[in-house]
Structures are given as C-alpha cells and as structure tokens.
Amino acid sequence: MTKPKNDTLLRALLRQPTEYTPLWLMRQAGRYLPEYNQTRARAGSFLSLCKSPDFATEVTMQPLARYPLDAAILFSDILTIPDAMGLGLYFAEGEGPKFERPLRDEWEIRDLAVPDPDVHLRYVMDAVRQIRKALDNEVPLIGFSGSPFTLACYMVEGGGSDDFRRLKTMLYDRPELLHHILDVTAQAVTAYLNAQIESGAQVVMIFDTWGGTLSAAGYREFSLRYLEQIVARLRREHEGRRVPSIVFTKGGGLWLESIAGTGCDAVGLDWTIDIGEARRRVGNRVALQGNLDPAVMFASPEKITEEAGRILSAYGSGHGHVFNLGHGISQFTPPDNVLALADAVHSISRQFH
C-alpha cells in the first residue's frame, strides 16, 4: 500500500515535519452542504446513508471535491456499535439519536456481547474499503468510534439528555453495572477500530462527546480508564505504515495531561482552551488537533481568516498541529466560508513550519 500523495495529516499527527498545518473538519460531510442534503433525500434518512457503502462513499467524498482538505473521514455515526449490539438505533425527526431498546434491566446489561465487526458492522468495513478506492490515495482516511462512556450514555438513557439522570444514578449507585457496560463496550470499540484499520482506515479517532459531563474523579474511573485500554490494544501499524490515533474529550481541557497520557498520538481540543496553553501543558508528548470555535464559521471570511491566524500563532512554530474546529461544523455554516478557512490555514501556517 503506497502512502497518500498528500500525507501531511499523517506526518503532523506523528509530530514529523510538514510544509504547512493540515486541516480537516469534524462533520465535514454534513448538512451545511447542499449536495449532502440531496444525497440524503435520495437515501431517505441519515441512517440509510450510514448503512449503504455507496451513499456513505458519495457523501464522504463531497467536501473533498469542494475544498482542499487534508483528510477524509468515514461517514458514519458514533452509535453503530450499540446498534450492532441489538439496541435498535433510530433517529426521531429533529430529536437526535434514540434507541428502541435502551438498557433498562440488569439482565440486559449482563447479556451484552461484543459484536463481530466483520459480521455485524460489515456495512462500515465495506464503506471503508469503498471510500479508500474512491480516494485513490489522494489523502488519508480517518476511521472513528464513540468512546465507551459516550456510548454508555446513549445506551442507558435511550437518547440524548440534559442531565444523564439514569446514567449518573447508575454510576453512583451501581458502579459495577456501569463498569460492565463500559468493559464490553471498550472491547467492542477496540475490535471495531482495528477492523476499520484492517479495512483501510489510516488514522483512527475516538469521540468522547460526553466525558466532560463527569467530575474529575468520575472521568478517570468511567471514561479515561477505558480510553487507555482501547489505545493500548489498537493496531499501531498496518501494511508497514504507522496508524495514528486521536482522542477527543469535549470539555476535557482540565484533564489534558491525563488524556495525553493514554498513549494516543494526538489529542483533540474543543474551543474553550487556548491551544498555546494546551501545548505548554502537554509538551512534546502528543500532537494537538483543533480548535476554532465552530461559531466563527458564521462570521465573515475576513474574521475567519483572523481567528484561524490567532490559533495558528497561539500554537506557534514547529510541527504537531492539525487544524480543526473545536466541535462538529454547524449545519448553518455558509459553504463558502469553509473555503476561506482552508485557504487561511494553508497559507498562514507556512510561516510556522
């Protein structure tokens, strides 16, 4: 397997020299793009997009046709694993993800089994292979999964939540039950990400969307511990090339040193932390990915350029920075603003390399 023609992202994640700061955007294939909405209308639903390798490939490629991005990311959902465990993922219009059969009884929790990714999540592996073909080695492909804690939030609550009351009640009153869910889920995430790597994913990222709702002690016990387990068991190489891993805990700025200590190659940052301060705190242990406030994308191209420059200069000279937003791109982003951002990052960053 030859390396991608543009391997800037891979080098940046491994803190190797690059000519400029590579850029990709969380949720870069999404509702802010008219062509995405057209494909989604043809597919019938978000979940049909995810479950069809043809559609998933089509929408994964869309932002790359418009913008000079340095990576593709698999089009999928973070909740494919619990769906494969039998919980029945569905999307209620305007309400976000839900499960038909959330974990309500102890026996359901004890019955949880690790799904075989090549069987129960085969549609994802097929999508990875098909996207790799479509990419034709232009840029690397990022695979991903939700974190065990984030998956458990949805599995126990049955959907999103303001306060995660069921989950938190279990955490404080029945921690051994929650640990069982997390343990099975961590095994599932590990197998899933390794299968994505074997299918062709050249980077993997773990999204810990809800870890930031925990106390400091709770984060260590119920999220970080499982992130460490997964990272330790990830395939480090595939076909002779190193496969970098990225861990992103939204709201995890206070625990940056711990996240950098999981063994991952890069830490994703949300927009609340100053990336210069983050770099001083983690030193040379990991690369950093982030961290523009997604709301900057509602502003003028001039302001986007200014704010991108602010982040590039806060990170400063040297390698190991991957530019991204601090969270997924909003559906209300004017598509032309992404071009302004990509141009700004690629041109301004050259002076720092």
Added chain:
Amino acid sequence: MTKPKNDTLLRALLRQPTEYTPLWLMRQAGRYLPEYNQTRARAGSFLSLCKSPDFATEVTMQPLARYPLDAAILFSDILTIPDAMGLGLYFAEGEGPKFERPLRDEWEIRDLAVPDPDVHLRYVMDAVRQIRKALDNEVPLIGFSGSPFTLACYMVEGGGSDDFRRLKTMLYDRPELLHHILDVTAQAVTAYLNAQIESGAQVVMIFDTWGGTLSAAGYREFSLRYLEQIVARLRREHEGRRVPSIVFTKGGGLWLESIAGTGCDAVGLDWTIDIGEARRRVGNRVALQGNLDPAVMFASPEKITEEAGRILSAYGSGHGHVFNLGHGISQFTPPDNVLALADAVHSISRQFH
C-alpha cells in the same frame, strides 16, 4: 444591624475560622420540594412567584424549614434585568425563559438603558426586605444576578440555545455592538446588586451560566472584563459589615486564576474540577464554593455521604470552603436526600476545622 445568629457562611466566604463547612444549595427553593410546587400552583406561574414579594418570601423560607442550611438565597430569576429593560420575559411551558422582544436591530441595542432598580425592579428589593424580616437574622441572605454575558445570550437569542448562533455571530462580526450591550448590562447588574445590598442582601453572587461556551480569548474579552468591572464597583460594606461576593462561571475551570483575580471574595466551582486542585491553583486569594455533581443527589444517602466526604477531604484542612452543588439542584432530587447531604457536610467537616 446585628449579625446573623449563624454567620458561618459569611466567615467562610472571607476565609475566617469556622467550626464546620457551611452549606447552601443553588436553586434550594425549587421544584424538588412539594411545598414549592403547591405555592407555585397558587401563584399561577414561576414569574408570579418572582414578582410577588409575599410568594418569593414564602418559597425562599421553605428549604430552611426542612434543612439546617447555612444561608437563604433570594428567590428570583437571573433575567429580571432584561425584563426591566423592556424585553418582556416569559416562560413557555417546558421550554425555559424567553423574551417577547429580543434584541434584533441595532437601534434597539443603542436604545438600551440601565433600569433604576428601586423603580423598575422594586419588587425584588421589596422581596429582599421582606425575606430579611422573615429570616429574623437566623442565617444570612444571598442576593444575586446573572452576568452581563449570560444576560446578553438570552437578550440576543430571545431564549436558550444549543449554539448561541445569533450571539456568536454578533460577537465575531459586530463585537462593538455586543460590547455596548455588555457595557449597559454591567452597569445595570452593578446598580441592581448594590440595591439588593442596600435592601438587606448580606452576600451577592453573579451567575455566569454561559461564560463556559466561549473560547479562552472570548471569555476574557466578553465575560471576565465585565465581571471585573462589576466586582470593582460593588458596595463592600453595608451597615458596618463586609458584604462578600461570589463569582460562578459554569465550565470556567480552565480560567480559575482569572476568575479569582476579579476581586471577588469567593469563586463558585462546577463539578468538573477537583476542588483540591482548584485550591492549589488559587491559593489563599479567594474562598471556594462547591462542588458536588448534582447527579449524586439521585443516589443513596450512603453514597451522598461518601461523595460529600470526598469533596470535603479534597479541599482539606483549613477555612474558606462553602459546600454547594456544582450546579442547581435537580427537580428530580428526592427531598430526603438533601437532609442526608446537610448532615454529612456538617458532621464530616468538623475534623477539617
């Protein structure tokens, strides 16, 4: 004016010796109490509760009749100031606060005026005076306001928001307009808190509920700067006694040193930061208030006792700690659990004093 019979809170906020760690709870007069719901039903709505000094006094006193709390907090809403500015506060059932006339046009922003608290917010001052009478100097009364940034979020959006898109677009594209709103609002908050102090509030707290949605640079420019202005202009004494101030930015753990540097006497902490680490970071500059995960209150009394002990021992020996939750108490909290918490805090904390 004699000091309260129980002035433990006042001493703790000024880092003076106390016999135990004082305790109060954000939103302690609220929907988890059946007697509150009965009063609210009689009043007809949440806003009628706030606007009637009789009802506000009645519900302020309710948690004190049940629990050995070390303070009362004025029953009111954080959005009284924009309501007094003419924006028309109302509560849509199950949807949280909304404004009939949010700030949509530049002329509306330029027309904003500082309300006279003794005229336009007289119902609040009447409530403060009436609550002080009802308290009969048993425990001190805390007055409060929303922070300028948090008020501006609601004033511009017209209600709560997932992404504060209008507000953030203004912040990045028209910062001078947002600064005008914040400047007028900061003057209004200062006058409002000083009027509460003159009416009898013995402590004041500023709730910066949405400051944590800003970037580090954005927080300094659009929230912290105005918190500093307010704290600098607060009355420090009333009737010969010092009036301590508390600043609480939810999600502000990364900026703790800056918040401690506003000149406030105490910093409120949400539950995501380890209070021992927070104490090491701020040293002896301020007292700390917090920071139990409100979700612990869904657990058993034994677990509540254990988690309260964990926080007390993380803070460690010495004075300057006010026990609280890291956010408002949930409406789903079993009322008896608050008794378990109060007993735990009062008994366990004696060893640390």
